[in-house]
Amino acid sequence: MLQIQITGGNRLNGCIRLSGAKNSLLPIMTATLMVHGTVCLHDVPKLSDLTQMLHILADLGCTVNIQGDTVKIDVNELNTHIINRQAAPKIRGSIFVMGALLSRLGKVELPFPGGCAIGSRPIDIHLTLLRQIGVKCHCQHNCIIATYQPRHHHKPVILTLDFPSVGATENIIQATALGIDGNIYIVHGVAKEPEVVDLCNFLNQCGARIQGAGTDTLIIKSVSQLHGTTYTPIPDRINTGSYLIAVAVTGGDVTLTNVIPTHQINLINKLKAIGAKITTTNDTIRIIVNHRLSHHFNVHTAPYPGFPTDLQSQFCVLAALTKGRSTITENLFENRFRYVAELSKLGTKITLNRNQALIKGVSTLSATPTSILCPCSYRIPTTQKCLGTTLIAQDLRGGVALVIAALAAQGTTTIINADYIYRGHQDIVKDLRQLGANIVAIDQ
Ligand code: UD1
Numbered sequence: 001m002l003q004i005q006i007t008g009g010n011r012l013n014g015c016i017r018l019s020g021a022k023n024s025l026l027p028i029m030t031a032t033l034m035v036h037g038t039v040c041l042h043d044v045p046k047l048s049d050l051t052q053m054l055h056i057l058a059d060l061g062c063t064v065n066i067q068g069d070t071v072k073i074d075v076n077e078l079n080t081h082i083i084n085r086q087a088a089p090k091i092r093g094s095i096f097v098m099g100a101l102l103s104r105l106g107k108v109e110l111p112f113p114g115g116c117a118i119g120s121r122p123i124d125i126h127l128t129l130l131r132q133i134g135v136k137c138h139c140q141h142n143c144i145i146a147t148y149q150p151r152h153h154h155k156p157v158i159l160t161l162d163f164p165s166v167g168a169t170e171n172i173i174q175a176t177a178l179g180i181d182g183n184i185y186i187v188h189g190v191a192k193e194p195e196v197v198d199l200c201n202f203l204n205q206c207g208a209r210i211q212g213a214g215t216d217t218l219i220i221k222s223v224s225q226l227h228g229t230t231y232t233p234i235p236d237r238i239n240t241g242s243y244l245i246a247v248a249v250t251g252g253d254v255t256l257t258n259v260i261p262t263h264q265i266n267l268i269n270k271l272k273a274i275g276a277k278i279t280t281t282n283d284t285i286r287i288i289v290n291h292r293l294s295h296h297f298n299v300h301t302a303p304y305p306g307f308p309t310d311l312q313s314q315f316c317v318l319a320a321l322t323k324g325r326s327t328i329t330e331n332l333f334e335n336r337f338r339y340v341a342e343l344s345k346l347g348t349k350i351t352l353n354r355n356q357a358l359i360k361g362v363s364t365l366s367a368t369p370t371s372i373l374c375p376c377s378y379r380i381p382t383t384q385k386c387l388g389t390t391l392i393a394q395d396l397r398g399g400v401a402l403v404i405a406a407l408a409a410q411g412t413t414t415i416i417n418a419d420y421i422y423r424g425h426q427d428i429v430k431d432l433r434q435l436g437a438n439i440v441a442i443d444q
Contacts, residue, residue: 004418031174049091261284264285342391368388
């Protein structure tokens, strides 16, 4: 198990560059299965979720070549429609393989997808849409088994999502963009997240004909073949947001490069409203915070362009250190407040009422020795036992929130189960060290 140890209190100063978005790259990697030829992806971070996805692709017959942050995927021949039973349950993104393999091979056998345990994460919207285009599927031995024989449609096929699910939108795009030339699918109520737009841009660059990305309705004209391409995904807006919140919490002056400020408008407006100074160019964001932020706030998570659920836990740390009483309401995933109990070990005052956190701002957080509370199975070495507070990461974004809290806390905090954090934020220790944080990674 990996750990991260932080001695808090340092302001963050300097400049860091963001890399490609995990949530764009997962569906883009599966969409390469629809292509005849080679896809070259740039700016690919070394994340365990992406590595798992590349294992799944290689297992299906793709040739994968990694050089630095460039990944080449050759997809001329596929050996099988059966997804690796070990890798698929480890990542949520494995669900996207379904749409891609149905349009390429007309069949798929997929173990139920995994991912962070932030809620029940049903896949009913995915399956309803796929059934509406003619996919036949059933579940057997913890696997989804599906077959698809596309037929020619004289009129556009109209589909509507009950809720703008990101994953279901990405799956139906992949199931329909490759198919019988001339078929048209009009999909209403789709997700508008930048990662959905990125997937459409990638597929269009491979020869697909998808219009309306970033709006409520997609018009997908199927094409019978897609060709290879070279593509750079959008930078990770969630990691960008996490760093902006970290500076808001610790104070400092940080410039983030290779970012898309328009993807952060909701967050930037909230940070400005509570006292942060933020300036942007086309691809940079500079944040300056010289004092404790002083306005309480109320935040509700919502599909894009609303406040992202993936930044909820990080923002809660900011609320915990901001004067006054704030509320954060989580509207997407029911288990997203598990980090709250961990934060309380540093002295936060947060109470939970169903899907809402009621937060009373405190002036300081403090890491006092609590390692005695740790289950012995985590085997904290004796040398670290008296160092300060030990917190347990329970999912990716909640784990990042613990890191941000530890940056602000007096004393030393050890975060165990840090593997969760590395699923989506491999460079977090290196980046924060570069900005002046006292932080180290420990490999147990
Ligand atoms: C994606 C992101 C995740 C982010 C989330 C919301 C990836 C790999 N993950 O997850 O980081 O937090 O979007 O921005 O891109 N739902 C159903 N039935 C379905 C599908 C979804 O009820 O068939 C519900 C979910 O339980 C949840 C809501 O819809 O309450 C949003 O889920 P969705 O947008 O699908 O999120 P993911 O694609 O899983």
